Amino acid sequence: AQTVTQSQPEMSVQEAETVTLSCTYDTSESDYYLFWYKQPPSRQMILVIRQEAYKQQNATENRFSVNFQKAAKSFSLKISDSQLGDAAMYFCAYRSAGGNEKLTFGTGTRLTIIP
Amino acid sequence: GAGVSQSPRYKVAKRGQDVALRCDPISGHVSLFWYQQALGQGPEFLTYFQNEAQLDKSGLPSDRFFAERPEGSVSTLKIQRTQQEDSAVYLCASSLGPGLSYEQYFGPGTRLTVT
Numbered sequence: 001a002q003t004v005t006q007s008q009p010e011m012s013v014q015e016a017e018t019v020t021l022s023c024t025y026d027t028s029e030s031d032y033y034l035f036w037y038k039q040p041p042s043r044q045m046i047l048v049i050r051q052e053a054y055k056q057q058n059a060t061e062n063r064f065s066v067n068f069q070k071a072a073k074s075f076s077l078k079i080s081d082s083q084l085g086d087a088a089m090y091f092c093a094y095r096s097a098g099g100n101e102k103l104t105f106g107t108g109t110r111l112t113i114i115p
Numbered sequence: 116g117a118g119v120s121q122s123p124r125y126k127v128a129k130r131g132q133d134v135a136l137r138c139d140p141i142s143g144h145v146s147l148f149w150y151q152q153a154l155g156q157g158p159e160f161l162t163y164f165q166n167e168a169q170l171d172k173s174g175l176p177s178d179r180f181f182a183e184r185p186e187g188s189v190s191t192l193k194i195q196r197t198q199q200e201d202s203a204v205y206l207c208a209s210s211l212g213p214g215l216s217y218e219q220y221f222g223p224g225t226r227l228t229v230t
Contacts, residue, residue: 004157037221043204044118045158045221091157100171101146101213105157 002027002094006106013082014114020067021077021109023092031097034068034075039089039108048090051075053097079111087113117141119222121207127228128197136192136225140209147190148219149182150206158206164190165213197229 003026013019025034036048051059051068058066063083067076079086092106120139128134140147146165150158151174160174166187175182179198184190194201204226208219 006157042223044223045206045208047218050218093157099213100163101210101217101219102148102160102163102171102174103150103158103219104160105150107155107157 002029002032002096002104004092004094004104004106006092006109008109009107010110010112012112012114013079015082015084017082018078018080019082019111021079021090021092021111023075023077023106025073025075025092025094027073027094029096029098033095033097034066035093035095035103036064036066036075036077037091037093037105038086039091041088045091049077082113084113084115087111119207119209119220121205121222121225123225124223125226125228127230130197130199130229132197133193133195134197134227136194136205136227138190138192138207138209138222140188140190140207141220142188143211144209144220145187145212146210146217146219147184148208148210149190149192150208151176152204152206152224154203161192161205194227197227199229202227202229 034051063080089108093103148163149161152158162172164184179195181193204224206224207222210217
């Protein structure tokens, strides 16, 4: 079974600064997908960014980028130019590339933005 | 509505009562997922459907939990004889289908409190 570990329960960053959230995972599969989801206090989970394991190039979405290290099974999220609206819980998630679409989530990191 | 909707948003049940939680996925979405999110934790997979077929129910914690999606659209998660440990937020998500890049869109969740 796959596991996802987020070792930082809480992080804080000054507005406009850069912050990196860590995620490691364990799997015996060679092909899979990794995701970062954001969950604001309103509770609705929103996809931030995704990475296909077969792609060597790190995914980027505007101010959000990942550092995917397949051999180390590491998948960190970098948020540049942090904004007040970035404050939320961030969850790392894993999905097999096989037929089962279910997501396996980490325990989350609560990100606080300091004005 | 454009998104996944869930009802009720909040439910208080006395221990031993049965509850039914409803999920309305995005129209046309083939896949539907249920997750359980305990306080301070990441979501945990319960079960998933493709159309009306329940393909994986390995995450259901006990036989008191039952999910259905009889017409391949709306889904209901039923919990019989609720226990205090069932208190959690129940999240529903839907996706276009098993294509590998298809994003899961989440609803706002139902917060169940068992007293």
